Amino acid sequence: MNTTDHTTRLHLRTLLCALGFGIATLAHGADMGHDHAMHDHSMHDHAMHAAAPQAASMENHEHHMQAMNQTGYQRAVVRYTLPSLQLTDSRGQPVDVAQLLDTDRPLAVNFIFTSCTTICPIMSATFAQAQRQMGVDARDIQWISISIDPEYDTPERLSAYAQQLDAGANWHFLTGDLDSIIAVQKAFAVYRGDKMNHAPTTLLRAGRHQPWVRLDGLTSSAELVQEYRQLAAATH
Amino acid sequence: MRRPPLTAAGGWLAALTAALLLLAVLPSKAAPLPDVSAEQIAAGKRLYREGRTGDGTLLRAAVRSDVAMRGAGLACTNCHRRSGLGSSEGGIGIPPIAGNTLFMAQSNNLVRNYSQGELSNISRPAYTLQTLARALREGINSSGAPMSPLMPRFDLSDADIAAVAAYLRTLSAAPAEGITEHEMHFATVLTPDATPAEREAMLEVMKAYFVRKNAGTRGETRRAERAPFHKEWTYSAYRKWVLHEWTLSGPPATWAGQLDALYRKQPVFVLLGGIGRGDWQPVHDFCERRELPCLFPHLNAPPPHAERDFYSVYFSRGLRLEAEALAAHWRRNGHDGETLLQVYRAGADREAAVALLRAAVPGGEDHRIAAGDTPDAAYWKRLLRRVQADRVVLWLEAQDLDGVAALEDGAHAPAAIYASSTLLPDPALLPAMQRLHLLHPYQLPGQERQLARLRVWAKQAGIQPRELRVQADAYFAVTLAGEALMHIRSNLSRDYLIERIEHMTDSMLYTSTYPRLSLAPGQRYAAKGAYIWHLAADADTAQWVVP
Numbered sequence: 001m002n003t004t005d006h007t008t009r010l011h012l013r014t015l016l017c018a019l020g021f022g023i024a025t026l027a028h029g030a031d032m033g034h035d036h037a038m039h040d041h042s043m044h045d046h047a048m049h050a051a052a053p054q055a056a057s058m059e060n061h062e063h064h065m066q067a068m069n070q071t072g073y074q075r076a077v078v079r080y081t082l083p084s085l086q087l088t089d090s091r092g093q094p095v096d097v098a099q100l101l102d103t104d105r106p107l108a109v110n111f112i113f114t115s116c117t118t119i120c121p122i123m124s125a126t127f128a129q130a131q132r133q134m135g136v137d138a139r140d141i142q143w144i145s146i147s148i149d150p151e152y153d154t155p156e157r158l159s160a161y162a163q164q165l166d167a168g169a170n171w172h173f174l175t176g177d178l179d180s181i182i183a184v185q186k187a188f189a190v191y192r193g194d195k196m197n198h199a200p201t202t203l204l205r206a207g208r209h210q211p212w213v214r215l216d217g218l219t220s221s222a223e224l225v226q227e228y229r230q231l232a233a234a235t236h
Numbered sequence: 237m238r239r240p241p242l243t244a245a246g247g248w249l250a251a252l253t254a255a256l257l258l259l260a261v262l263p264s265k266a267a268p269l270p271d272v273s274a275e276q277i278a279a280g281k282r283l284y285r286e287g288r289t290g291d292g293t294l295l296r297a298a299v300r301s302d303v304a305m306r307g308a309g310l311a312c313t314n315c316h317r318r319s320g321l322g323s324s325e326g327g328i329g330i331p332p333i334a335g336n337t338l339f340m341a342q343s344n345n346l347v348r349n350y351s352q353g354e355l356s357n358i359s360r361p362a363y364t365l366q367t368l369a370r371a372l373r374e375g376i377n378s379s380g381a382p383m384s385p386l387m388p389r390f391d392l393s394d395a396d397i398a399a400v401a402a403y404l405r406t407l408s409a410a411p412a413e414g415i416t417e418h419e420m421h422f423a424t425v426l427t428p429d430a431t432p433a434e435r436e437a438m439l440e441v442m443k444a445y446f447v448r449k450n451a452g453t454r455g456e457t458r459r460a461e462r463a464p465f466h467k468e469w470t471y472s473a474y475r476k477w478v479l480h481e482w483t484l485s486g487p488p489a490t491w492a493g494q495l496d497a498l499y500r501k502q503p504v505f506v507l508l509g510g511i512g513r514g515d516w517q518p519v520h521d522f523c524e525r526r527e528l529p530c531l532f533p534h535l536n537a538p539p540p541h542a543e544r545d546f547y548s549v550y551f552s553r554g555l556r557l558e559a560e561a562l563a564a565h566w567r568r569n570g571h572d573g574e575t576l577l578q579v580y581r582a583g584a585d586r587e588a589a590v591a592l593l594r595a596a597v598p599g600g601e602d603h604r605i606a607a608g609d610t611p612d613a614a615y616w617k618r619l620l621r622r623v624q625a626d627r628v629v630l631w632l633e634a635q636d637l638d639g640v641a642a643l644e645d646g647a648h649a650p651a652a653i654y655a656s657s658t659l660l661p662d663p664a665l666l667p668a669m670q671r672l673h674l675l676h677p678y679q680l681p682g683q684e685r686q687l688a689r690l691r692v693w694a695k696q697a698g699i700q701p702r703e704l705r706v707q708a709d710a711y712f713a714v715t716l717a718g719e720a721l722m723h724i725r726s727n728l729s730r731d732y733l734i735e736r737i738e739h740m741t742d743s744m745l746y747t748s749t750y751p752r753l754s755l756a757p758g759q760r761y762a763a764k765g766a767y768i769w770h771l772a773a774d775a776d777t778a779q780w781v782v783p
Contacts, residue, residue, distance in 0.1 A: 115756040117314035151764035
């Protein structure tokens with residue numbers, strides 16, 4: 001499955017920065033099955049320097065950010081190798097990531113933090129609405145939101161966050177120690193060094209041994225449901 | 237959605253006028269307002285800050301085309317921030333909408349001064365009430381272009397829109413106090429419970445930084461004087477920094493009055509650094525009341541509920557953080573059913589920590605050393621015979637630990653003994669003990685490479701190392717303020733300064749005795765955890781605990 005589908009649903013206005021940005025993000029990802037020629041567009045190496053633990057000047061980040069007011073999202077099919085890592089769920093219980101992902105149930109994963117007031121509430125609301133929209137189908141899926149601000153997002157804070165969203169039992173909120181959270185972000189190629197710089201990424205997978213569908217950018221709820229249906233149809 | 241037409245002045249003409257104005261003077265005032273009432277502004281503020289509409293219901297909107305949202309999470313402040321000067325998060329820029337930007341035409345030149353930076357190619361006519369309504373309801377900006385779907389499409393009445401417009405005009409509009417044409421005033425607060433040595437160590441660093449900063453600024457000011465007129469706005473941010481020492485005296489209950497008097501005599505833009513060991517609540521409350529940023533004082537007992545407020549930002553929760561880390565460590569290791577003896581001396585910082593840990597571990601006793609007593613080996617033995625406990629926590633300073641090794645002798649010896657690193661800044665002075673653990677929110681020995689920058693700077697400034705944590709905290713506070721003020725340039729809004737600090741702390745190359753400092757919107761304690769460090773073992777076996 002080495003398909004990429006970069007051109008769908010990209011509005012013209014954001015094409016330039018989406019190319020510069022989204023692909024740069026992928027460029028330092030793990031084991032990816034997609035067209036490397038696309039990397040030539042990653043001249044604006046925002047993701048590159050942002051990935052350094054101490055990111056370069058903020059000014060530069062903001063320049064890039066403004067340029068990518070996204071009105072669409074980008075899709076790529078990617079394989080990731082997840083290291084064995086221990087995280088903690090919102091009840092304070094340990095969760096082995098490899099074990100959690102070792103399932104035939106479909107998965108939907110995103111990355112949030114509770115004190116992010118702009119894109120995170122929207123990403124979470126999108127998960128919630130997609131679940132309502134899917135009805136019973138949503139119950140087959142494991143929804144996983146991983147905090148990228150683990151030292152602030154204690155299990156208690158995540159639990160309160162989940163409650164506000166009225167999240168059901170199949171929506172897991174994970175935190176952990178800082179190193180593990182960085183490792184899991186790196187494994188999914190979403191690590192950008194500084195949490196204030198994090199980008200909206202959603203990952204879908206139909207089942208064990210299937211590749212991930214990676215959606216970079218904010219999706220609408222309908223788009224997310226559609227992506228999932230497409231994925232489910234292709235693998236069943 | 238309700239969408240009746242709005243009565244508004246001719247938008248096109250207003251835009252043209254604003255554009256012409258813009259050419260004439262930079263920056264200029266927004267076009268004059270239609271009359272607005274104080275109630276309208278208050279209603280606009282509720283909408284902006286809390287997401288409450290005029291009829292008391294919560295805001296409703298669609299985001300990203302079909303995600304219906306409702307409630308305080310939609311309040312404008314979440315994205316455009318309290319200052320109205322915008323932000324960027326998650327790779328998405330959020331524009332300034334404070335009145336003096338929104339109701340003025342924007343050219344690239346002008347936008348440069350805001351947080352989005354050079355690449356933002358925003359040119360648009362000034363907003364009118366009518367185009368604002370269209371933006372809020374339909375997501376079409378004043379140029380007629382569709383906006384990012386991240387900007388919610390709101391369901392708002394005309395009255396709500398007029399109210400929010402009235403509020404936006406007031407937002408970050410008044411010049412902040414403490415700033416004159418050529419000077420920016422800072423104060424640093426010293427409470428009577430800090431020792432003279434600590435105060436001097438802090439002031440020495442701050443004063444040296446100010447001197448060097450101002451020497452650099454002179455060059456910038458000369459450049460600004462020769463700058464072409466359109467650059468003036470950028471350069472006008474450079475002002476001489478003036479530091480005022482606000483030394484408080486007497487009991488904390490009298491500090492509010494003292495602070496008010498000092499402020500009246502000399503208004504300041506920011507309270508920077510500062511030092512105190514006990515109660516700090518009166519200073520915190522003063523800052524909140526005056527809407528005055530109070531940045532990174534060196535304290536043992538910062539107020540516990542700073543995250544309900546806005547203007548004070550702290551390094552950590554102080555001794556409370558140590559107590560919370562220990563409580564969490566015990567809970568996770570199943571020790572919370574054991575008995576605990578806490579030994580302490582009077583003081584707001586220590587009493588807060590004792591109470592916190594006691595709430596987590598009910599069994600045992602809290603023992604306060606009487607003012608005249610000097611504990612020796614016999615004292616500790618007597619105490620242990622009377623109170624037998626599985627664990628002992630010492631909220632004490634070095635001078636009280638002379639005979640403390642006696643705790644490890646005999647049948648009643650506790651399984652583990654803990655002490656506060658904040659109260660014992662020099663581990664070398666500790667007695668050699670097998671069971672002693674330090675509650676240590678700081679870097680471990682060997683991790684302190686970060687401090688190299690401070691050492692180099694201090695050497696150049698002729699400052700000897702002493703009270704290293706005090707010096708490092710002071711240095712962090714001044715360098716962070718310097719960097720944040722550079723970012724906000726001429727947007728000299730106190731709210732915006734706090735927002736920048738929330739935003740930039742994680743990415744800054746800072747110098748600190750803490751392993752990691754991190755903030756985000758609403759976070760007010762930058763250091764989040766502590767090591768539990770068994771001193772007899774290697775430092776790298778210390779466990780990092782985040783409560």
